[in-house]
Amino acid sequence: MAHEVVLSDTRMSMFGMRVRIALAEKGIEYEYKEEDLANKSPLLLKMNPVYKKIPVLIHNGKPICESLIIVQYIDEVWKDKVPLLPSDPYQRSQARFWADYVDKKIYDGGNRILLTKGEEQEAAKKDFIECLKVLEGALGDKTYFGGDKLGFVDIALIPFYSWFYAYETCGNFSIEAECPKLISWAKRCMEKESVSKSLAHPHKVNDYILQLKKKYGVE
Amino acid sequence: MSKEEVVLLGFWASPFCNRANIALAEKGVAFEGREEDLFGGKSDLLLKSNPIYQKVPVLLHNGKPVCESTNIVSYIDETWPSPPLLPPCPYGRATARFWADFIDKKVFDGGNSIWKSKGEQLEVAKKGFLEILKQLEGAMGEKDYFGGDSFGFVDIIAVPLTSWFYAYEKFGGCKLEDYCPKLYAWMKRCLERESVAKVLPDPEKVYEFVINLRKMHGIE
Numbered sequence: 001m002a003h004e005v006v007l008s009d010t011r012m013s014m015f016g017m018r019v020r021i022a023l024a025e026k027g028i029e030y031e032y033k034e035e036d037l038a039n040k041s042p043l044l045l046k047m048n049p050v051y052k053k054i055p056v057l058i059h060n061g062k063p064i065c066e067s068l069i070i071v072q073y074i075d076e077v078w079k080d081k082v083p084l085l086p087s088d089p090y091q092r093s094q095a096r097f098w099a100d101y102v103d104k105k106i107y108d109g110g111n112r113i114l115l116t117k118g119e120e121q122e123a124a125k126k127d128f129i130e131c132l133k134v135l136e137g138a139l140g141d142k143t144y145f146g147g148d149k150l151g152f153v154d155i156a157l158i159p160f161y162s163w164f165y166a167y168e169t170c171g172n173f174s175i176e177a178e179c180p181k182l183i184s185w186a187k188r189c190m191e192k193e194s195v196s197k198s199l200a201h202p203h204k205v206n207d208y209i210l211q212l213k214k215k216y217g218v219e
Numbered sequence: 220m221s222k223e224e225v226v227l228l229g230f231w232a233s234p235f236c237n238r239a240n241i242a243l244a245e246k247g248v249a250f251e252g253r254e255e256d257l258f259g260g261k262s263d264l265l266l267k268s269n270p271i272y273q274k275v276p277v278l279l280h281n282g283k284p285v286c287e288s289t290n291i292v293s294y295i296d297e298t299w300p301s302p303p304l305l306p307p308c309p310y311g312r313a314t315a316r317f318w319a320d321f322i323d324k325k326v327f328d329g330g331n332s333i334w335k336s337k338g339e340q341l342e343v344a345k346k347g348f349l350e351i352l353k354q355l356e357g358a359m360g361e362k363d364y365f366g367g368d369s370f371g372f373v374d375i376i377a378v379p380l381t382s383w384f385y386a387y388e389k390f391g392g393c394k395l396e397d398y399c400p401k402l403y404a405w406m407k408r409c410l411e412r413e414s415v416a417k418v419l420p421d422p423e424k425v426y427e428f429v430i431n432l433r434k435m436h437g438i439e
Contacts, residue, residue, distance in 0.1 A: 070313075
């Protein structure tokens with residue numbers, strides 16, 4: 001059966017990166033469409049009318065939205081290779097819990113560092129590091145959150161690694177100094193081609209953020 | 220069938236806890252429900268089982284905790300597969316998860332913003348909430364339930380939140396049914412199910428609870 005897979009995305013989006021990693025892990029060929037978020041395409045608006053956001057996976061013309069939902073969909077459709085979620089229901093619930101924790105804490109936490117200054121930024125940095133330490137606790141002594149292999153939680157979190165340089169530069173701090181275990185985990189993930197090819201370069205992410213800040217007049 | 224120990228740490232008014240209650244009832248799973256005193260003092264078991272958020276609901280299955288209500292409902296569905304709450308095909312499942320996530324992101328906060336605000340802000344909150352409900356009506360379309368012909372995952376995620384609607388109406392000074400008749404028809408259909416009718420709290424009691432919450436938040 002011919003599969004037509006299209007990904008509507010932007011290079012810098014950590015949510016898009018999640019989907020790119022999942023597709024690469026499964027060896028799925030797809031057409032990549034880079035969106036201009038300042039000028040969203042009719043395709044994007046039609047495929048995600050509720051949120052009008054990327055990423056959107058379009059499979060045989062039918063849209064799937066929300067990055068973690070897309071990753072689960074990919075895992076279920078291409079189920080014969082490289083499982084991304086464990087098969088045991090309890091392990092699956094733990095994977096979903098931690099992926100949800102990443103969604104609740106890391107994006108907003110990182111943004112707070114980028115958008116604040118002074119005391120507010122110090123508080124944002126502190127909170128962010130605390131969340132990363134909680135994730136370090138969840139990782140424990142495992143190679144990956146998924147155990148021996150890259151899994152759902154690894155895919156949920158690793159894209160944020162490409163934004164760490166921007167957070168560190170803006171906040172004038174070192175994440176590695178506070179969370180060395182997490183950075184070791186991140187470097188292990190980056191050794192996989194599915195990850196290294198899917199993540200944007202940290203310096204490009206930083207340039208992109210600086211451009212955005214200038215554009216919106218944020219100091 | 221092997222002996223299993225299922226405990227649900229919950230709170231009567233919490234729509235999130237009631238999701239788990241309904242799911243367990245739908246599956247015919249025997250469990251012990253333990254009411255937490257959220258304002259007087261959370262139990263050691265709760266704090267130990269959910270150290271990250273320290274919130275209800277927590278499902279303990281043979282002592283192992285599962286947290287976050289939508290996650291708990293998924294776990295219940297996968298552990299006790301019959302009757303299935305999610306459709307069998309991946310696209311149907313992705314769609315169900317999308318709407319469950321939408322409900323999680325929008326409905327409770329949207330509704331609660333009504334009783335938390337006054338004046339101009341209240342009008343904005345009401346308008347926002349009605350838009351959210353209209354989007355849900357759109358998701359259901361002409362179907363009897365969100366899942367189609369049968370009561371399923373999204374219905375379980377959504378229906379407990381409706382026991383708070385009466386409180387929103389009282390504080391908002393509006394009758395939601397006038398704006399979303401289809402959604403109200405769906406609510407009535409769900410309430411005909413024993414699993415839902417036995418679990419959902421009396422909306423009047425929820426209203427009294429919200430009055431107290433407002434006082435606690437220092438809102439006049």
